[in-house]
Amino acid sequence: MRNPNHSFLKCFWAVFYRECRRMCSRPIYFYCIIGAPLFCLIFFTSLMHQGLPHDLPIGVVDLDNSSNSRTIIRTLDAMDLLKVEEVYHSQSEARDAVQRNKIYGFISIPSGFSASLQAFRRPTVTYYTSYALLVPGSLTYGAMRKAVELVSGAAVRSQLLARGATENQALGFIQPIVIEPHATFNPTLNYSIYLCNTLIPGVMMLLISLMTVYSIGSEVKFNTARYWLEKGNHSILLSLGAKELPYTLAFFAIGFFCDYYLYGVMKFPSNGGFLPMLFLTLCMVLAAQALGIIFFSLIPTLRLALSMSCLWGVVSFSICGFTFPEIAMNGPVQALSYLFPLRHYYLIYASQTLDGNSMIYSWSSYMFLFIFILLPFIFMMRLKRELIHSFYIP
Amino acid sequence: MELKIIFHDEGVFIFCILVPLGYPLLYSYIYVTELMRDVPVTVIDDSKTALSREFIRNLDASQWIKVVGYSDNIPDARQHIKEQQTYGFFRIPSDFSNRIVKGEQVSVGLYSDMSAMLYYKGMFIGATDVSLDMNKKIKIERAGKATDEDEKMVVSPIKSREVALFNPQQGFASFLIPAILVLVIQQTLLLGIGMAGGTAAEKGEYSELVATSRRNRGTLHIIFGRAFAYFSIYAVQAAFMVCVVPKLFGLTQLSQGLDLMLFLIPYLLSCIFFSMALSILMRNREMSILVFVFTSVPLLFVSGISWPGSAVPPFWKGVSWLFPSTFGINGFVRINTMGATISQVAVEWRALWLQAVAYFVLAYMSCRTIIYRERRKDKTELREPFM
Structure with a gap:
């Protein structure tokens, strides 16, 4: 089975290169990786450019x-x-x-x-x-x-x-007593600051997990999964790692650009420094990819896994609690919210970037994100089995 | 034939049957509590007098605010926010009672965490209500000494009163759920029909369409046949969303059944033809998911529900007119939540009919293109291998 003559790096490069070519081969990849996130970035910031609506x-x-x-x-x-x-x-x-x-x-x-x-x-x-x-x-x-x-x-x-x-x-x-409101770090009640910072990563996470599921699932669909594993020297870790790395890099670059645009160009409050924010963006990309891998390992049918990612991605906007706060929701819903990475992203963003607290205050949210990132390793063997044995059933 | 596809293809089945049934229930359950009550806060009481304690008691009694403890100073109060135990704090100055007794104005600081607007809103409304109540009492005590109507007049010459016309309890579910219901109809149709179209393209099953067209002599038959299949399913779905879901969760509904029905017919038709026209672009089954799902969020915002329509820039407004959901959401919310009649949403109603006709023409043209392409392919008997 495994060929000891193939060096790790060589195989890694082979799979990596193959995936890059696949990404360039069809417009849908460009649409999802570059087009959709940038569209949302431009759309939301220009839609709410007034900050607080007037007139x-x-x-x-x-x-x-x-x-x-x-x-x-x-x-x-x-x-x-x-x-x-x-x-x-x-x-x-x-x-x-x-x-x-x-x-x-x-x-x-x-x-x-x-x-x-x-x-x-x-x-x-x-x-x-x-x-x-x-x-x-x-x-x-x-x-x-x-x-x-x-x-x-x-x-x-x-x-x-x-x-x-x-x-x-x-x-x-x-008026003997007046209330003097201080809206900390967003004194003008700017809705753009309040919404864009969670909406845009939310859309990105949705697209990332969809792309991850699609990249693995399409191998099964077009019956190329075994060829892919062969290139990766029959090691699922190597094959999967090299396959997903181009997406990680691409989405991280887009995430970096979004951060730059929001905090550098639009001057949204960023009190936690640039490096912690980049770290958060990286965690966000990885957690969303991990979610995609988990879904496909659990439901190794392309369309069902995609539907699952959709459901997760769309519901996370509501359940993460940035429009309607978590503490006002029902108990079971509150418990469910821990299963959505966007919830943790939002909590970290609010504490670290908006309020400028040190990273230590969001350790529990970071821990949840790390759990998401590590979870796929449990499913590796199962995923490999599915990739080898399953056929695409239309 | 289309009905067979819908029920036999599990992907299409999920999006056209299960999602429209399940999503409304899920969303309503998330928002069923409606209101953000009892924002946890701390208080910095620098005054420590009977009056300041009364103020704090009133804050705690307000439905919007819950005082969970005292803080000694600002850093201490901020620490509570950092640890996410509270979402804000109040600061009562040391000369609170003194100034009130002297008849001077005193201001109480409200510091709110801005990670969610509703924290700020809750704290601000709660505190304003408390201050107005206490002001009234203080004024009455003072007026007790003056005793003349003239003095009362001076305190507030104009009285005011609020009448909340619609959604008076400011419920979150009552406001958002109707819009989501309408959007779900369009998005699931886009996904379902797109998926069916993609599958056909993938399997080269357009030939089946062509065969049907020969038998029935007409593209019109195909389009109307397919549209009717989706329409009959979605008529049931829409009835479920419009009648059962709001009842189940006790949401406001002021509408007339007839008006709603009249309004939903063009909406369903324009959504169906819109999806059919776009489904020609789908090269394979999964593409519609990748392409359409993320658009739900921008579409909800541009429709004027979350962000006021009057503040939407003209360019995006123009773009939003391309989508049935913009008019659908606007009209539906007004009929459903504000009790408007069909004549009051005539603009949206006509726009939907216009869209239905325009997208019907587009769907017709796209269907013709497919059939034409397939026939040529049949003639040359060239079957390209598909990816």
Whole structure:
């Protein structure tokens, strides 16, 4: 079986070279390795280039038509976040506009607003918000409330100052306790920083494990698996290692470029230094490849293993907890999340790159990634058996 | 014939039958808790007075925040965040009570970990509610001395009130699941039909299509036949997603059954023809998985669900109009969650019909090309070995 005359390096090179040629032979490889990740990088960063969305369209139902109500409209329009799209004459009209997706919400100023204001009867304005779309819903609500507080506060302040109160006293009178928010390391609430840093590696991990499954599975499919093992001197470790190395290198290069683009060009916060980040990227690539190998060893049918990788890759976006936090999920889901490498990647990113903690604080997440990377070794013999004995069943 | 393929090909079966049934359940289960309650935080209480303790008690009582302990200083509080025991902290200044008693303004610092927006949002909403409540009490105590309406007027001349029109509890599942349901329909059709097309290309089974076309004299028959097969299966799937899943997990649904049905018909048709038109590009079975799966994430974002549609750059907006999911998600969410009627989503509805027609023409042309190619191949009796 094994030929002792073949040196390790020679075989390694032979398999490595063969795989590189395979990669160049079909456009699908270029599409998955270079095209798709770079597309997502450009897509997400340009889609969310505003950081925090501004000029969200809202409506005003002005039943008062006075200078006071127009002050409110002007103040709303002057807010960065908002743009007054239209002034409506009735609430049903405005509600209809919300349902037609013209505006995200509206504010209603009752008739007789000015008169009640002057008569000290404290009129009420009403915000109508919609949380069918969560982000614009909560953003417009916050901004509308702030605008009305500004109008109301300005009136009181001038009155108090006129009565001889100091600025400090006036503020203390209007709002004794205020909350002063500090959004650590992302002070402008930039959604791009918050989302891109996990979305892009997530897409990459999905593609990496798909490519890994495909690279092994296609050997079985085209009945070339035995030829491949022969080239690798019948050693599964050597064959597999040399086969996957070109992918590791290619994806690591793409990952490196993404890091450079996000933290170097876009200047996203990177407080943990460049080397730890590269190390994390490498771990990410290896863990995703390992996942692909595990899937194919367990389910040695190309399409089923690919479907499995898809399922894993797509679900990891939800289950890793960067949009909807882990601690709010059900117990079983929380336990399941440990099986998704993206979860660990996200935890390490948040601690190491965003908060700038030393790597020691994410040791448990690193440990899980290492377990993922080491797991395929258990399946090596099984994989070899499958490669030799299985035939492609269409 | 197509039905036979769907049920006999396990790959197509997975994507057209199992995934549309399973995914909605899985996603709903992940998000079933809806809300991020009780963000764990610590408090740095530099004031240590009755008032500051009252503030902390109120924070803890808020549904958004859970005070898990005290920290002595900022580094100590940060340490808790590093160890992932908490996701933020509050800092009450030492002159907290003094300033309130003197009638000056005092600010409480909120420091939030930004690894997830919902931590910040929860802390901010919780703390703002607490401060507004306490402000009211403080003002009433002061007004008690002044006793006149004039004074109250000065405190806040304009009252305000919020009415949440749709999804009032701000649930995460109610917001995201409808969009995912619609997207799953398109993506599984793309994968399933792409896979069937790839298999045919791989096995050279287009000849079978050609044979059918001779018997029935028409490409139209083939296209309508295949489309009808998928349509009948997906009509059931869509009914399951739209009626059963939301009931099962108690999601908001304000829609009229008829409007939903009217809206889903063009959506299904345009998805089916869209997938058929693209399936010609698939050279082998697995290709559709490699090509289409990753697009789910960008498509969800560009549809205006996660990221407001008004902030999507014009270029990407144009690109998004090529995909049925953009209009599908937009229209469906508004009918389902906001109770819009079919006339209010007329723009999307018409766009979907337009897409259905356009993609039908494309599918027709691609089918003709295949048949033409196969016939020529038959004539020369040249069979290329396929890779």
